[in-house]
Amino acid sequence: MDSNRRDFLKKASLLSGVAISLPSINQDAFGAAPRFNMSGYAAPKIDKVRVAVIGLGMRGPGAVDRLSYIDGAEIVALCDKHPERVAKAQKILTNKGLPEAKSYSGEDGWQALLKEMELDLVYICTPWSYHAPMSIAAMKAGAHAACEVPIGLTVKECWDVVKTSEETKKHCMMLENCCYDFFEMLTLNMVRQGMFGELVHAEGAYIHDLLELNFNKNGYDNMWRLRENIKMNGNLYPTHGIGPIAQCLNINRGDRMTHLVAMQSNDFMMADRARELAAEDSFYQQFVGKKYRGNMDTTLIKTEKGKTMMVQHDVTSPRPYSRIHLLSGTKGFAQKYPKEGIAFGHSFVKEEQLKELYEKYTPELIRFIGEKAKAVGGHGGMDFMMDWRLIDCLRNGLPLDQDVYDGASWSVIVPLSCESVAKNSRTVTIPDFTRGAWRSNKPHDLTLNGGGNTGIRPKISKDQKNQLKVD
Template sequence: MKLSNMNSNRRDFLKKASLLSGVAVSLPALHQDAFGASASFNMSGYAAPKIDKVKVAVIGLGMRGPGAVDRLSYIEGAEIVALCDKHADRVAKAQKLLTSKGLKEAKSYSGEDGWQQMLKETELDLVYICTPWPYHAPMSIAAMKAGAHAACEVPIGLTVKECWDVVKTSEETKKHCMMLENCCYDFFEMLTLNMVRQGLFGELIHAEGAYIHDLLELNFNKNGYDNMWRLRENIKMNGNLYPTHGLGPIAQCMNINRGDRMTHLVAMQSNDFMMAEKARELATSDSFFQEFVGKKYRGNMDTTLIKTEKGKTMMLQHDVTSPRPYSRLHALSGTKAFAQKYPEERIAFGHSFVKDEELKGLYDKYTPQLISYIGEQAKQVGGHGGMDFMMDWRLIDCLRNGLPLDQDVYDGASWSVIVPLSCESVARNSKTVAIPDFTKGAWKTNQPHDLTLNGGGNTGIRPKVTKSQENQLNVK
């Protein structure tokens, strides 16, 4: 072979090798081209037409649904008109919850396809979804196509394609699709978000979030998740299966999708040291658990590192099986200040944390309007200390007043897509994986959501707790 041909072949080989080396890292970007056609409409900052009375359907009345029914029953201008669950007895219990409060019964739907029948037969403004994870994207998409806004428990999708499909449907229908990330409405998270907006942290450099929660006993409880669905997900997927509780609040602080975006991640995961052993232990005395013996379970601890377009970093952790105290971390590190929520709420403007009295002063000065307005009632209604009720109240508030939602479909998709992408990185020995830009470039001009209640001057009508509920809350 001539030298010139050898050099030419070598150049061709190196060129192809270079291209191939980037294929794995770019796979999600290819997903973006395949599923994320150019946006027909930008849902960031979108204000849908006002709805005087929001007709709500709740799907999924197992773990989370009954609490949602209870909370929504307190909010003026929200009417629960339909209830749906695979199991008819759960629907009956939710109906009793309504009638015991002096509210009229909603339409009842049950069975595997009950939710589809409900969407065909019932005129709805909002579908509130509390079902197992695999149903989230299909139900959200169907609700929007049926003409309703969708509010869905976390995560909003389990695959890259599902996340793109949810985004595309929201843009095409101009219907909101809000992922119900309640941790964005917790008191310390909202305090630090407002402090970041007011410049007290300077420029954020790094943030940390987590979902560290010992659910080992609950995941193996036959009376817990229906058909052991959550345990099954811990067999099917090996990555960060629940990133949004930690990610949502810090993503808002870092203006993700509104001035910055997440570009790529790396995930590393420990082996499983708990679940397989738990299955073997239980199976020795209960044959029911033989099905779960010999399975390969996801590891105890997943640590995912994320970098943003502006060069900032984020760390997420997920561990639901180790015996350790609950934590979502919520740590923010800026050029002027630092904050962390666990094991106790602390803020520092230098090398030392502020004293309790100074922290109280920060709460007094920087607590957002939402908490000042409804926070005390939220604590009385409950739902993880009140953050669930504030989330529901604010959702109804925005729909009734024609305000943009605090969390849009791009937030739901980009926070949820960490699930499949972390699984991909773990499977590829912690290789870097690109994160799709669900805004398709709009993050450069999208504005951070308004922390005031009025949304830039729209005074509107603030929902109160319903009169039928005032006595229960001792509201003056």
């Protein structure tokens, strides 16, 4: 027996009976490559942003409507698997006197669109499984990508989106609209001004009773969202909750998330609902006997600087809607849901004081476009403010408020929470998609930062109806 084999057997015997900890798939194996830092990157100015909207089911029509109001944004292509949806979205444009966009449909229509059209921005509103492939293809085709949440469902997808953005120098913004809600932006500005001192802990959530919508035949196309609740067992929709608090904690811009643990209840509702529906309609028999995601997922996250975050997900329980949005600092506290409140001690400030804080700390972006955003709509105006700001940044050559690292790090909570739940709430490492650049990346600017040259058309007809959709 040679000495190398003897050494190997000797070492192996020492490890006998010892649990060997192998690196999880979430480690940086996919990220060890030269790159260009997209944080703070300002792409060349685009005078008129040629936009294609892909996915015209739940979210897409509202995006078409909102974008149609923004000067400098021209919707040049519309695409959906179902041609009747494309035709319906065309009417949103023609009813406003705007020209029809080029139509694409069918399972592979989006690929033909990217091959044939010269585009500046691809706006993606499709089911989750398409998000990463479409974002990557859009950037490789020479366009910036704006994609609904989450931007990827696996760690590898998140890495691939990041690497493609760096290689192409094309923006990839995840459309996290909750970062543009009014209280969230107010508290972010207050954090920037030091009003809460050093933030220590933050909480976010997506608690929204979607049980009946998920089981509705006429809801999500081919019941895709219900199927995702069967395939994955974790926090499937973390970005609404984590996006605003991650910005407050300067995640990827001075701090980073290092690890998480996720604990989840069993399912006490979805399997029962499937059986109830199947007893009345054989269509639902396909969903009987499946193992569904648990009702409530609670994910705890720690940052490099020792801050903590809690993110919850529950879309089945009969309880009031809540995204929580809680900030706890050394000098103050803020909380949204069930109502907005700010405190600098044991008690919340009174309504009059809260109004004064709004007057003093409302960011410039809201002062400039907030009332018009409310008039156009989209979850109270935050959707339109997000879209307007995106176009404004592209037209004026400004860095985006949310870059590809934000999209990847907020989305990767989906697979990592599933991994932790599967391992009986074991700790899981969160990749550093910035590869160390978080130490020097600067927090995004809350001012218009030289923008403001774009705006919506000045008149909105009185009968304009907001195209709000449940997401």
